[in-house]
Amino acid sequence: MGNSASSLPYAIGKQTAIVNDGWALHEGTQKSDGSDVSVFVAKKAVLNKTAIDRARDPSRTQLEPALHHFSYCKKLRHPHILQVLATLDTDHPNDANNATAVSSTAASQATKETGDLIIVTERCVPLDVWLQQENPPPEQLAWGLEVVVCALHFLHASANLAHGNISPASFFVTRAGDVKLWNFVLVTPTHQASGGLSNHFQTYEDLLTPQPYRSPERQQRNWAALAAEGTHAMDSFGLALLIAHFYGGTVPPPLQKAVQRLQTPNVKMRPRLQPLLKCPLFDTPYQKLQLQLEEFMVKPVEEKIAFWQNLTPQLQAALIPENLAVYKLMRIMKSTIDTICQSDSMRSQDMYRREYLLCESHPILVPSHHAVSSILKPLFFVGEHYLDNDFGKELTSTVSILFTVNDRGIRGALLQKASLFSKHLDKNTLNQAVFEPVCSGFSDSSSALRELTLKATLGMVPCLTPPSLEKLSRYLVRLQSDPEASIRTNTVIFLRKLAPHLTDTTRHKMLLPAYVRALKDPFTPCRLAALQSVLTSKEFFEPNILAGKVLPAVTPSLLDGAADVRKEAFTVVDDLLFALRQESERMNSQPDASAKTAVTAPGVPPSVPQTSTTPVPSAPSSGGYLTGLSSWMTSSAKPTEPVPSTARAGPPRSAPAPAISAPAAGAGYTPAAPLAMAHLTLDDDANDDDGGWGDDDLDVSEPPRAQRPTGVTTTKSSLFAPAPAEDDFFGSFDAKPVKQASLRVSSAGKLSIPAKKTKPVTKAAITKLAADDNMDDGWDEF
Numbered sequence: 001m002g003n004s005a006s007s008l009p010y011a012i013g014k015q016t017a018i019v020n021d022g023w024a025l026h027e028g029t030q031k032s033d034g035s036d037v038s039v040f041v042a043k044k045a046v047l048n049k050t051a052i053d054r055a056r057d058p059s060r061t062q063l064e065p066a067l068h069h070f071s072y073c074k075k076l077r078h079p080h081i082l083q084v085l086a087t088l089d090t091d092h093p094n095d096a097n098n099a100t101a102v103s104s105t106a107a108s109q110a111t112k113e114t115g116d117l118i119i120v121t122e123r124c125v126p127l128d129v130w131l132q133q134e135n136p137p138p139e140q141l142a143w144g145l146e147v148v149v150c151a152l153h154f155l156h157a158s159a160n161l162a163h164g165n166i167s168p169a170s171f172f173v174t175r176a177g178d179v180k181l182w183n184f185v186l187v188t189p190t191h192q193a194s195g196g197l198s199n200h201f202q203t204y205e206d207l208l209t210p211q212p213y214r215s216p217e218r219q220q221r222n223w224a225a226l227a228a229e230g231t232h233a234m235d236s237f238g239l240a241l242l243i244a245h246f247y248g249g250t251v252p253p254p255l256q257k258a259v260q261r262l263q264t265p266n267v268k269m270r271p272r273l274q275p276l277l278k279c280p281l282f283d284t285p286y287q288k289l290q291l292q293l294e295e296f297m298v299k300p301v302e303e304k305i306a307f308w309q310n311l312t313p314q315l316q317a318a319l320i321p322e323n324l325a326v327y328k329l330m331r332i333m334k335s336t337i338d339t340i341c342q343s344d345s346m347r348s349q350d351m352y353r354r355e356y357l358l359c360e361s362h363p364i365l366v367p368s369h370h371a372v373s374s375i376l377k378p379l380f381f382v383g384e385h386y387l388d389n390d391f392g393k394e395l396t397s398t399v400s401i402l403f404t405v406n407d408r409g410i411r412g413a414l415l416q417k418a419s420l421f422s423k424h425l426d427k428n429t430l431n432q433a434v435f436e437p438v439c440s441g442f443s444d445s446s447s448a449l450r451e452l453t454l455k456a457t458l459g460m461v462p463c464l465t466p467p468s469l470e471k472l473s474r475y476l477v478r479l480q481s482d483p484e485a486s487i488r489t490n491t492v493i494f495l496r497k498l499a500p501h502l503t504d505t506t507r508h509k510m511l512l513p514a515y516v517r518a519l520k521d522p523f524t525p526c527r528l529a530a531l532q533s534v535l536t537s538k539e540f541f542e543p544n545i546l547a548g549k550v551l552p553a554v555t556p557s558l559l560d561g562a563a564d565v566r567k568e569a570f571t572v573v574d575d576l577l578f579a580l581r582q583e584s585e586r587m588n589s590q591p592d593a594s595a596k597t598a599v600t601a602p603g604v605p606p607s608v609p610q611t612s613t614t615p616v617p618s619a620p621s622s623g624g625y626l627t628g629l630s631s632w633m634t635s636s637a638k639p640t641e642p643v644p645s646t647a648r649a650g651p652p653r654s655a656p657a658p659a660i661s662a663p664a665a666g667a668g669y670t671p672a673a674p675l676a677m678a679h680l681t682l683d684d685d686a687n688d689d690d691g692g693w694g695d696d697d698l699d700v701s702e703p704p705r706a707q708r709p710t711g712v713t714t715t716k717s718s719l720f721a722p723a724p725a726e727d728d729f730f731g732s733f734d735a736k737p738v739k740q741a742s743l744r745v746s747s748a749g750k751l752s753i754p755a756k757k758t759k760p761v762t763k764a765a766i767t768k769l770a771a772d773d774n775m776d777d778g779w780d781e782f
Contacts, residue, residue: 008088010120012039019126020069020169020183021208022047022062028120034393036175037085040119042066044091052207065185065204070117072184076159079294080151082172082180083122091115123175130173131246139286140321141246144179146282151181152239153273156231162190164201166238167213168245176327190231197223213238216265229267236262236270254281289320296332301371304336308374315381325382333379334398340372341401372405376413384420391424399425400433408449411441415449418456422463430463442475447484454479454490461501469501473510480514485523492518492526496533499540507540516553524562531557531568535575543583551576 013027019040028039047063073084091114130136136144148171155161163170164186172182185208188201205218215237217225226233240262244251251259258279261271292307299307311329314320320329379398383391399421402414421434438460441453457472464472476498479491495514499507515537518530534554541550554576557569 007093008086008118008120010037010039010086012041012118017126017129020185021052022050022066023069025126027123036123038121038124040121042070042117044117045114052204056207060204060207064200065208066117068187068200069183069185070119072187073119073182076155076184076187078151078154078181080147080154080178080180082124082174082182084119085122086118086120088118089115090118124172124180127168127171127173127179130177134177136177138252139284140177142282142284143287143290144173144177145243145246146277146287147179148181148239148242149273149276152232152235153277155181155187156235156273160189160191160231161187162231163235164188164205165209165213166235166242167210168242169210171242174327175323177321177323178328190227190233196227209238213241215267217267225267229270230272232272233267233270236273239273252281254279285319289314289324293328293332305371305374308333308371308378311378312381315378315385322386326386329378330382330394333375333382334395336375337372337379337398337401341405370409372402373407373409373413376402376410380413380417380420383424384417387424389424391420392426392429396425396429396433400429403434403437408444408446412449412452415441415452415456419459422459427463427465430460431465431468435460435464435468439471439475442479447482447487450479450482451484451487451490454487454494458494458497461498464501466503469498470506473498473502473506477510477514480517485521485526488518488521489523489526489529492529492533496536499537511537511540512545512549512553515550519553519557524565527557527560527562527565528568531565531572535572538576538579543580546576547580551580 009031011029011031013029015024015026017025019025023040023042026039026041028037029035030037042062044063044066047066048061050062051058052060052062052065070087070089073082074087077083125133152163152166155163163181163184165183170181170183172180174180186201186205188198190197202221202223206214209218211219215234217223218234240259243255243259258271258276261269264270296304296307311320315325379395383395387394399414402410405411415438418434418438421430425434435457438453438457441449444450444453461469461472476491476495479487482488482491492514495511499511502510515530515534518526518533521527521530531554534550538546538550551573554569554572557565558573560566560569
């Protein structure tokens with residue numbers, strides 16, 4: 001096709017048919033938006049070597065008729081003539097007039113050229129293909145004939161030209177089912193004032209037109225008779241045969257007389273074509289719809305609105321063919337929306353700011369952009385029922401434009417179709433062209449639009465990107481303070497469904513605070529929705545959060561004023577307790593793992609060291625006083641009766657207590673058998689003896705050897721060695737650490753703690769916590 005073919009804004013696809021004496025029909029697409037077109041291609045070198053009819057006249061090739069058609073197809077413009085979008089002669093890509101009619105000399109010069117002739121038109125198929133594949137109903141056949149008559153009447157009356165080649169090969173059908181006139185290889189004037197029949201017509205007409213479609217005077221080459229009786233004469237004869245071809249050889253009764261008159265051999269008796277349009281066969285609902293569409297752009301606004309409002313019931317009743325709805329109605333609707341919504345000047349005009357809808361009794365003033373609002377219902381019906389996978393391709397740009405219109409009626413209609421957008425639009429378009437403008441509805445002053453926005457956004461959640469989800473969560477936090485109770489309730493339900501799509505960080509910040517706030521809502525359904533949401537979302541909370549925060553937040557609802565809330569609260573509490581019980585059993589079944597992993601107390605961050613609530617057997621290792629004493633006490637075989645303070649047993653102070661020493665580090669150690677619970681006695685002697693520890697003698701670090709108590713021999717790994725600084729249990733209360741006491745073993749084998757005179761200890765002041773100190777629910781982060 002030559003390199004210059006790449007300059008066309010259309011891509012040429014595969015070949016589908018050979019038509020019109022050397023022209024090949026290809027599929028094509030527009031490079032800018034991917035819309036479908038048809039491309040006719042003819043190679044001049046091949047045309048110049050191919051005779052039209054080698055047996056009859058090998059000297060007459062296909063080249064000159066092809067150039068003749070290439071010339072006229074650009075000149076003739078009519079709704080019922082196949083629309084030409086672009087043409088190109090690759091030998092003369094920069095010549096704007098390369099398609100002018102050629103003379104015999106020009107044709108002779110063109111035979112030396114080797115380029116291609118390219119014609120780009122709307123997507124179409126040959127007439128015979130349409131009749132065989134689509135098998136159109138009678139109403140569509142009648143409309144097809146009517147537009148053929150209209151196209152020929154335009155050619156005769158307005159252009160003063162005869163087509164000269166009426167046959168099935170000269171008609172193509174668009175995707176919308178419209179029959180279009182084509183194949184201008186023999187177009188010619190007929191009147192003597194116009195020069196009469198052209199030499200080109202006289203030279204090629206007997207080879208290009210099928211013999212049955214040639215009128216008797218053409219077969220007799222009586223050109224004077226044709227020139228004297230009018231332009232329509234030769235085309236009228238061919239139309240009669242075409243009508244029979246439309247109906248498979250059986251002409252409908254209303255057209256039988258007309259066909260006979262059109263085929264009369266007497267050229268003077270052949271009627272003109274315009275009166276044929278009055279035939280009752282053409283008067284159908286399908287024709288009325290087509291005529292309305294033809295005149296739609298010049299109709300007043302009120303008639304346009306009434307048309308769109310009456311169109312939806314027809315679509316729902318399947319009174320409109322699918323091809324017409326998709327390829328004609330859809331284009332008109334999109335064109336109307338683009339015209340109104342993209343033009344600021346059009347929006348400012350009074351006809352679009354104040355539009356009237358004619359009713360039975362009186363006109364009613366309708367809101368701004370009502371013309372666009374009336375289009376949306378049939379537009380989305382066609383898109384949802386007929387487009388399928390082409391919805392995004394056809395309506396992405398239109399939907400993006402509609403979301404820029406600041407009109408509640410339009411926005412409400414769009415929000416009702418949000419699930420359709422999520423299904424068919426690509427992820428990038430949905431997040432940028434749909435979700436971003438939708439978010440403005442969360443802060444709209446209309447409560448109905450806010451609630452509709454909330455419900456519509458739910459269908460978009462699976463397609464939203466993490467930044468969009470983060471933005472959505474912030475709007476949901478604001479909606480929990482909405483004055484409308486139904487919006488607050490729906491927000492809680494939304495959060496429950498949104499939770500699986502959020503990140504762990506976002507869930508931690510938002511989910512539990514939102515549920516806690518909803519549990520305190522004065523609206524009963526909102527509290528009930530919050531309880532149901534807690535039950536559904538429990539998998540997103542760690543066990544320590546369930547025990548320390550979720551369960552305490554739910555328990556007040558056990559005594560809620562509403563019976564439904566109380567019933568649901570008991571269900572939630574039972575379920576949470578069951579889950580916590582299972583977690584506890586799991587921890588008990590894994591003692592080794594629980595010893596290695598710090599157990600976090602409910603409601604306390606994992607970073608804070610915790611004291612295990614499970615008794616740990618004593619071991620010869622260093623530890624705090626309370627830890628060692630607790631271990632030792634729990635290892636006793638059985639408790640003994642407490643000894644009254646007046647009869648506490650204990651060894652005499654003069655008797656030295658045997659030292660208790662632990663094995664050296666690294667040596668093997670076998671724990672002794674459990675001892676019976678020993679009586680702990682405190683010495684009532686008030687003297688400050690070196691054998692006991694006073695308050696001034698205590699220290700968390702090991703004292704120097706000279707300061708050690710004389711009653712106990714200590715080693716580096718003493719059983720009751722001081723605890724490390726980070727294990728100070730009382731440190732959190734700002735109290736002075738308790739000092740360790742010296743233990744003595746009496747001759748009876750009992751342990752005793754020497755009594756000493758203690759100094760009065762002033763209790764540390766307890767700082768009262770403010771009511772809101774521990775009520776931070778993470779809400780400020782939004």
